[in-house]
Amino acid sequence: MLLLSGPNMGGNELKYVTECIETGWVSSVGAYVDQFEKMTAEFAGTQYAVATSSGTTALHICLVMMGVDQNDYIITPNITFIATCNSIKYTGADPILIDADEKNWQMDLDLLQEFLENETEQKNGACHYKKDGRRIPVIMPVHVLGNICDLDRLLGLAQQYNLVVIEDSTEALGSYYKGKHAGSFGLMGTFSYNGNKVITTGGGGMVVTNDEALAKKAKHLTTQAKSDPFEYIHDEIGYNYRLVNVAAAMGVAQMEQLPGFLQRKKEIIAFYKNALEGVGDISFQEVDEAVNPNWWLPTIKTSKQREVLKALNDDKMQSRPFWVPMNQLRMFKNNIFYNKTDRSNHIYQHCLSIPCSTNITDTDLQRVADKIKSCF
Numbered sequence: 001m002l003l004l005s006g007p008n009m010g011g012n013e014l015k016y017v018t019e020c021i022e023t024g025w026v027s028s029v030g031a032y033v034d035q036f037e038k039m040t041a042e043f044a045g046t047q048y049a050v051a052t053s054s055g056t057t058a059l060h061i062c063l064v065m066m067g068v069d070q071n072d073y074i075i076t077p078n079i080t081f082i083a084t085c086n087s088i089k090y091t092g093a094d095p096i097l098i099d100a101d102e103k104n105w106q107m108d109l110d111l112l113q114e115f116l117e118n119e120t121e122q123k124n125g126a127c128h129y130k131k132d133g134r135r136i137p138v139i140m141p142v143h144v145l146g147n148i149c150d151l152d153r154l155l156g157l158a159q160q161y162n163l164v165v166i167e168d169s170t171e172a173l174g175s176y177y178k179g180k181h182a183g184s185f186g187l188m189g190t191f192s193y194n195g196n197k198v199i200t201t202g203g204g205g206m207v208v209t210n211d212e213a214l215a216k217k218a219k220h221l222t223t224q225a226k227s228d229p230f231e232y233i234h235d236e237i238g239y240n241y242r243l244v245n246v247a248a249a250m251g252v253a254q255m256e257q258l259p260g261f262l263q264r265k266k267e268i269i270a271f272y273k274n275a276l277e278g279v280g281d282i283s284f285q286e287v288d289e290a291v292n293p294n295w296w297l298p299t300i301k302t303s304k305q306r307e308v309l310k311a312l313n314d315d316k317m318q319s320r321p322f323w324v325p326m327n328q329l330r331m332f333k334n335n336i337f338y339n340k341t342d343r344s345n346h347i348y349q350h351c352l353s354i355p356c357s358t359n360i361t362d363t364d365l366q367r368v369a370d371k372i373k374s375c376f
């Protein structure tokens with residue numbers, strides 16, 4: 001099976017992991033955790049980085065630090081991976097789902113602005129949903145597929161309406177907006193190291209921020225809120241959300257190869273764009289010129305979505321439909337879904353992601369492209 005986006009462990013992974021095992025430094029503290037955090041902060045251009053057990057727990061801990069609870073709403077796109085909305089629900093809050101932009105598949109900023117203008121009001125310097133008075137403390141944009149919306153506009157709206165920005169940049173390691181790295185724009189940003197992401201630690205995540213107090217607090221909360229190095233004194237309800245050293249060792253080895261991986265992702269999208277140009281009604285997501293995306297997961301849009309999916313998977317080339325939009329899932333069908341024509345559904349019914357592991361060969365890329373072409 002040709003994997004959709006599998007791990008590429010061709011570097012120092014085995015060496016560093018072996019070192020952890022031989023020295024016994026396998027668990028929740030260790031030099032690799034510190035090094036992985038330092039490398040990530042440097043790469044993302046933030047002052048601080050705090051490793052977590054997953055991207056989901058990274059998002060959750062950010063919301064916990066903002067004091068989000070069941071009286072709150074969090075604004076987020078309707079097209080995202082479930083982890084975004086799950087992290088919101090863990091706090092008791094509800095997502096407000098904004099429909100997608102039909103061109104770049106990110107949160108539609110016209111709709112966002114309209115929602116904020118018409119449906120919210122300011123009370124005591126905080127944003128509230130007019131209909132029930134619940135607070136909207138945070139907006140959580142998602143850099144869907146490593147692409148980025150018009151961030152200047154989004155940040156401007158967030159400031160105008162007193163919304164804290166927490167970036168779900170879990171798909172956007174290696175993506176830039178106006179030369180600045182994803183995750184470094186909001187008060188906090190997040191990364192994921194799940195097996196299908198640009199780099200992987202098997203599973204893992206990261207919170208990045210320029211705020212020292214928040215970085216310290218994130219470390220504290222993810223370490224069971226232990227407040228004494230010797231005695232088991234804990235000063236609040238904490239979480240066991242740490243990344244273990246053996247996973248961080250993999251992360252360090254992966255970070256060493258990240259520039260090469262990003263280069264390969266760019267070659268892969270260039271190959272597909274060239275090979276599939278003018279084939280049927282195939283199109284790709286639009287990328288603004290201010291954005292330099294990581295091209296994490298090349299995804300095509302076509303009315304023959306189901307035929308192409310079947311042809312590829314039948315031939316052991318793993319490809320996947322886009323996520324089911326959040327408003328169509330049982331848990332969120334009663335949530336606010338702000339839209340005009342439900343573009344999320346259109347995107348969902350037309351898009352599919354195609355094989356793009358960084359170690360895919362050019363021969364396999366050609367096989368995938370030929371198989372897709374044969375559907376038209």
Ligand SMILES: *Cc1c(COP(=O)(O)O)cnc(C)c1O
Nearest residue numbers: 054055056081083084170192194
């Ligand atoms: C991968 C991902 C996450 C985090 O996933 P984990 O598997 O918990 O690391 C969160 N949001 C989005 C949009 C993602 O794609």
